[in-house]
Amino acid sequence: MTLSDRFRALPPSPTLAGAGRRAAARGRVLAASVLLATLASCGPSTAGGPPASAPTNAPATVVVPATTIPADGRTCLTGALTYDHHDAEAGTKGAERLTTAVARGGTWELWGRLSTDGADQLLASGVTDDGGWFRACAGRSGQLTEAHLTFRSSGGDLWRVISPTGGTEYAFDSARLRDVAGNRDLGTVKVPADRQDAWKIVDTVGDLYRKVTAAEGPGSRCWTRHQTTGGCDELTFTWAPDATVGGFWEPDTRNVVLAGEHTASRHTILHEASHWLQFELYDHWFPDAPGCENHTFDVATTPGCAWTEAFADAAAAYVLGDYRYVYPDGQDFDLHNDGATAWDRGDAVQGRVGGSLLDLWAADGPDGGTWDRTVRLMGEQRSADFRQYFTEGRPRAGLSTTDAAGRIIADHTIAY
Numbered sequence: 001m002t003l004s005d006r007f008r009a010l011p012p013s014p015t016l017a018g019a020g021r022r023a024a025a026r027g028r029v030l031a032a033s034v035l036l037a038t039l040a041s042c043g044p045s046t047a048g049g050p051p052a053s054a055p056t057n058a059p060a061t062v063v064v065p066a067t068t069i070p071a072d073g074r075t076c077l078t079g080a081l082t083y084d085h086h087d088a089e090a091g092t093k094g095a096e097r098l099t100t101a102v103a104r105g106g107t108w109e110l111w112g113r114l115s116t117d118g119a120d121q122l123l124a125s126g127v128t129d130d131g132g133w134f135r136a137c138a139g140r141s142g143q144l145t146e147a148h149l150t151f152r153s154s155g156g157d158l159w160r161v162i163s164p165t166g167g168t169e170y171a172f173d174s175a176r177l178r179d180v181a182g183n184r185d186l187g188t189v190k191v192p193a194d195r196q197d198a199w200k201i202v203d204t205v206g207d208l209y210r211k212v213t214a215a216e217g218p219g220s221r222c223w224t225r226h227q228t229t230g231g232c233d234e235l236t237f238t239w240a241p242d243a244t245v246g247g248f249w250e251p252d253t254r255n256v257v258l259a260g261e262h263t264a265s266r267h268t269i270l271h272e273a274s275h276w277l278q279f280e281l282y283d284h285w286f287p288d289a290p291g292c293e294n295h296t297f298d299v300a301t302t303p304g305c306a307w308t309e310a311f312a313d314a315a316a317a318y319v320l321g322d323y324r325y326v327y328p329d330g331q332d333f334d335l336h337n338d339g340a341t342a343w344d345r346g347d348a349v350q351g352r353v354g355g356s357l358l359d360l361w362a363a364d365g366p367d368g369g370t371w372d373r374t375v376r377l378m379g380e381q382r383s384a385d386f387r388q389y390f391t392e393g394r395p396r397a398g399l400s401t402t403d404a405a406g407r408i409i410a411d412h413t414i415a416y
């Protein structure tokens with residue numbers, strides 16, 4: 001299975017996705033007759049094209065009765081998975097920040113019974129696609145006397161969110177349907193409010209995964225080239241809505257630990273995930289980072305601390321396409337600091353290093369507008385600090401250290 005296959009394991013037909021978008025745009029439910037024609041085939045679609053992709057995320061509103069039987073006689077449940085969440089990236093206000101998003105990359109399982117006295121069987125599994133859509137078709141033909149979906153707070157076998165007390169993934173079931181045949185559209189399925197942020201983590205981490213694997217290239221489904229498909233390391237978050245301790249990556253357990261409110265910020269989710277990512281890129285090694293108990297953007301700590309925190313800051317901002325760190329309460333910090341004189345100076349300052357990385361990866365920067373070659377070189381060479389990355393890693397990877405790159409670090413008060 002290729003990387004892209006994983007996220008398009010069972011894509012909605014482009015027609016259905018397009019119809020969903022149009023329905024949402026018009027603010028009405030589609031007439032069933034429009035969609036019945038589009039639902040005529042429910043096999044493992046190989047139809048290409050990205051599905052409805054809405055990162056800012058209006059939920060789908062398509063509701064269609066099931067009357068068609070796929071040519072292969074299989075039973076399929078379709079729909080879109082969404083979750084409500086507090087959106088710190090949208091600002092500091094309170095209730096207005098509650099919004100709805102589509103849940104991408106989340107695990108679904110189709111369970112059903114083949115006869116009235118039969119037992120529940122797992123009939124298929126997959127992950128929601130880039131539009132939050134699922135198309136869950138039983139692996140064999142025929143009517144199901146009972147069918148439902150179980151949604152889990154994981155992105156396949158590559159990342160998951162578990163309860164700190166139970167140690168298990170969050171999950172919930174769709175309605176149980178009786179005597180189902182053909183296509184049955186469940187419309188929009190919303191994650192229950194008490195666990196919705198677990199799906200926000202799953203959804204957000206997928207953005208990091210896609211940026212990392214775009215840099216690493218095909219060859220493995222895993223996060224990095226250090227593992228091969230089938231033996232991937234899994235990123236684990238522990239989180240609970242009432243958890244009061246968190247906001248760190250724990251090297252001993254290799255888990256990211258988040259407290260209840262941290263999930264409001266996608267930057268926070270991605271920052272902590274990126275500590276794990278650096279450990280993975282370095283093939284289970286992490287730079288020595290003394291002095292990191294208390295760190296902030298503009299105050300010097302140590303080169304090791306600044307390097308690890310700056311990579312996490314820059315990775316989060318890069319994935320989200322900005323230059324910020326956004327706190328869970330919606331306050332944000334601008335990582336631009338070219339020429340900032342009030343900040344401490346040099347490569348022991350997290351914000352100096354983070355701002356440099358973002359400028360190197362920027363669309364008008366010297367690295368071709370992406371972080372791809374930095375990610376690849378990190379997979380090949382461990383760097384204890386930014387100096388080693390810049391002066392040893394970059395030349396080995398064919399990345400510039402002079403001209404624009406030299407000016408960027410100089411503007412951030414770093415001289416080698």
Ligand SMILES: [Zn+2]
Pocket residue numbers: 271272275308309312
């Ligand atoms: Zn950190």
